[in-house]
Amino acid sequence: MGWGLTDPPQEEDGLALQEEAVPACKIEVPERLSVSYEALVRTGLSDRCVSVPPREASDAEILLVHSEEYLEGVKKTPHMTLEDLKEFTLQYGDVYFHPNIYHCAKLAAGSALQLVDSVMTGKVRNGMALVRPPGHHSMRSAASGFCVFNNVAIAARYAKQKHGAERVLIVDWDIHHGQGVQYCFEDDPSVLYFSWHRYERQKFWPNLRESDYDSVGKGSGAGFNVNVPWNEVGMENSDYLSVFCHVLLPVAYEFCPDLVLVCAGFDSAIGDPEGEMCATPDIFAHLTHLLMNLAGGKLCAVLEGGYNLTSLAQSVCQTVQTLLGDPLPQLANLRSPCESALESLQCVRSVQRRYWSILKHAADSATTDVSNKRIKLAKAEEEKAETAEDERSQEEKVWPEPAERLRPPVCSASVLPDDAACPDGLKRLVSSKDLGPLLVSRIRNRSMEDAGDADGVATFSRLYTLIEKMRTNEIGNGVALVPDVAAAVECVVQDLGSDLVSRVLVVCVGKEELNYATADGKMLVVQISGEDKEEQKGKYYIPVCLKKGCGDTVGFIQAVFGLLLPLGYEYDPGLVLLVRMPGSGVGDCMWQQLIGLLKGFAKGHTLVLMQTNDGACMGPTASALLGHPAPPLQELLTPLPDDGGALERMRERLQADWKMLQTTVSSGNGETAKS
Structure with missing residues (x-):
């Protein structure tokens, strides 16, 4: 039994085209993969993993999630002129198509499927796929947020179809809401989707009402969609752990999945310009560990976001090292969860208690008076926050290098x-x-x-x-x-x-x-x-x-x-x-x-x-x-x-x-x- 790591695919850099057409895409760079993989090589972690070669996803596999019309449109992009690519791109939000992106997107989805095959057949116990472009924003007939094909959603349906998985848990710790995954499974009780995300009462991208805590799924899928909105920035390790202990883990154990898929976005780590959170890279060692006894250990993490190259590489290493079974770092001096995190936690537990017996005794949602007071305080601070936003974005976040995690001789x-x-x-x-x-x-x-x-x-x-x-x-x-x-x-x-x-x-x-x-x-x-x-x-x-x-x-x-x-x-x-x-x-x-x-x-x-x-x-x-x-x-x-x-x-x-x-x-x- 080993631990799988998909080899990162070779990609062409479309950054110059991205910056010209869609400035928001300038942070989604090839270096995201290269620094992550180089860190795994430098620390010796890659040598301890079973290499899982990438492959392209087939049309049939992509069509498990996406429409034929959308797939045929993306297929044409390698042959488009620059002007045609720009025009095609502008149909969608915060995404750019360059001539090689169709090939890269097929490799990203296919690499996730290769990992699922290796885990579900017992070739490896667990693993991580280092891929780009990411996938969790992509919808049935639309690209979105740097995402072309929805890698994890395709992997979930593939695991159900090919390997007979009856229940799949998807944990999305990326800082953006994976609306593409939610839309794909919101009426499906065989897939439990959990997402925490920066929300700020719908002011943060993708600015969707259905990203809030009370979007719990539809029809027979009601209760199988769990959203935890972060309404303030600066969340810390204690906030993340509280949500895992008091929401995700109880519900996940009641759900009892056959496979765990992680939308492993590390823009929720400290120093990231998108997330603006304060959780340190070593928290991902603990989040990974807490998921590893579910589904008999069958866990596949698939890279999503992460745009501070230093914290991204550190977070990837922390995740892989935990998958390899190394001792976890100590999280010293944990503080109380902040009031904003507690408000979200309380609301989620309250709305989900009708669907999960293990949460049956959770408290009611925060009172209207308390919530209104927090909203008024937030509005009062809004102008001040906007004035300071540029300064804050320029501040250089500093955090300690993760401690060395030494395996004992015995x-x-x-x-x-x-x-x-x-x-x-x-x-x-x-x-x-x-x-x-x-x-x-x-x-x-x-x-x-x-x-x-x-x-x-x-x-x-x-x-x-x-x-x-x-x-x-x-x-x-x-x-x-x-x-x-x-x-x-x-x-x-x-x-x-x-x-x-x-x-x-x-x-x-x-x-x-x-x-x-x-x-x-x-x-x-x-x-x-x-x-x-x-x-x-x-x-x-x-x-x-x-x-x-x-x-x-x-x-x-x-x-x-x-x-x-x-x-x-x-x-x-x-x-x-x-x-x-x-x-x-x-x-x-x-x-x-x-x-x-x-x-x-x-x-x-x-x-x-x-x-x-x-x-x-x-x-x-x-x-x-x-x-x-x-x-x-x-x-x-x-x-x-x-x-x-x-x-x-x-x-x-x-x-x-x-x-x-x-x-x-x-x-x-x-x-x-x-x-």
């Missing part, structure tokens, strides 16, 4: 009893560090009911070694089978981890009582079980009760996306400790999904603790730790009203301390919530 290790078999791919730790008499004495004082003293000390000595090697990045992650998981947790977090890691995120699945203090912030404990716990032991202990227990997949998913992931991103741990208590009841598929999602924190340093008699779960655990995609979850049932309501009330209660849990706009004076 991906995954295990601490196991002598008589337990070690799963393939895991390194068995047999040696350990001398702990010293003081630490040994503390360990001996812990309860080890099912193990002799010597065995207990040896086990915890190996655990210490494993954690230390994670800290130095010699080992990526690990799993330990221990005789007493409660004692092991206490030992790790109070004796071992505190010496090595500044912050530990403890995720406990099961009802065993946890008895250690968490008030100093060195640990954040999130416990998911089927048992009511005391309300809270402070800010850093969060018990989540599911009435049907941890075997309730939809309730578990709600807890993970609505609480656990936002908490984890805001807490920013140095180690994740995942604890499977005896008799937890969590299913193997959900367990693998959980491990995969948690690997997005702490540069992937995740330690899984399980009881010795839970050894039957070692296979799924090892698979997830090694980076294999989790099997898709079964169809999610309607969540229990008690669970959904309780989780929503808990989220509302906790958001005073944890800002990433916010999903509603404040009713105050409308000022930004960012500190």
Whole structure:
């Protein structure tokens, strides 16, 4: 199994013709592909990918989306005079046809199809197609916004027709609304289209009313179109993550796609002249990671926009490196989502809750008074903003170079009893560090009911070694089978981890009582079980009760996306400790999904603790730790009203301390919530 990268096609430069005929097109340059590919070569990422050669899309494939009349018109462009090309171009908006663009557009669409073939047949696990011209604005009978053929829409219909995909998820993180994709699938319940885009209450291109949050699809496709409009510029990493956690991921898991297609436009990154957003390139590592356990890992990213060549190349590398399975960068110092982002988030959740049971308990839309006040404030600032626009566009945005993402020499290790078999791919730790008499004495004082003293000390000595090697990045992650998981947790977090890691995120699945203090912030404990716990032991202990227990997949998913992931991103741990208590009841598929999602924190340093008699779960655990995609979850049932309501009330209660849990706009004076 490999990771695919389509070779960028060779193109002729029509820039001089573009600038003369359509000045807006001057930013869509061939260097967009060359700098991206050169960055992949320079960093060695291209050498780790399976090369997928480009090909031209056939007429039949293009006609899956476009009209025959439009295709025949584009076919004539290579033979037109310059004046004829200009006249043909002026039929459409912000697009230019030069003599070679028909060939390039066929290669762009065909390259996306080549990638779909490679992923759907299992030749590669996932991949990215570096193509131009982009495609998501192109409509059935019209070019638009630099786009000639709609590469991703064609790919979706092709996957359904040739490979039998029943449900396709399209995630469009380009800064412009992909209206061509929306129009293509707005009445089709087999394709879920998600788009966030700069909107500014319809003042930003393509200036369409149907780009707003309440355009949810038509007929049987109602609810399968999800628009998140950005009504202000300057959105940051926290804004993007909030929308993923509180809208996209819950809906996507309920949809349960067979294939994920990404309209990978990087004009939503910092420094881009079109987007004017402030999200850094490393956010795309996390967005990609969060999608990779859907559809059994079958994901195809297809390049769309991105016009700052520096942030474009960095963002492409971050995306490809994540597809290759490298540890994710840490997103430190996440701030609260801004008020404008929260307003959009609240509106989207409110309008979509009638279609998706997992959002059933979302709050109502922002009140008319709050929305009107924000509109009035926006109008009051409009003249000032317009005056400063030219100055702002000339400002040179500066952001740090993405941190190097180093793969540890050992991906995954295990601490196991002598008589337990070690799963393939895991390194068995047999040696350990001398702990010293003081630490040994503390360990001996812990309860080890099912193990002799010597065995207990040896086990915890190996655990210490494993954690230390994670800290130095010699080992990526690990799993330990221990005789007493409660004692092991206490030992790790109070004796071992505190010496090595500044912050530990403890995720406990099961009802065993946890008895250690968490008030100093060195640990954040999130416990998911089927048992009511005391309300809270402070800010850093969060018990989540599911009435049907941890075997309730939809309730578990709600807890993970609505609480656990936002908490984890805001807490920013140095180690994740995942604890499977005896008799937890969590299913193997959900367990693998959980491990995969948690690997997005702490540069992937995740330690899984399980009881010795839970050894039957070692296979799924090892698979997830090694980076294999989790099997898709079964169809999610309607969540229990008690669970959904309780989780929503808990989220509302906790958001005073944890800002990433916010999903509603404040009713105050409308000022930004960012500190």
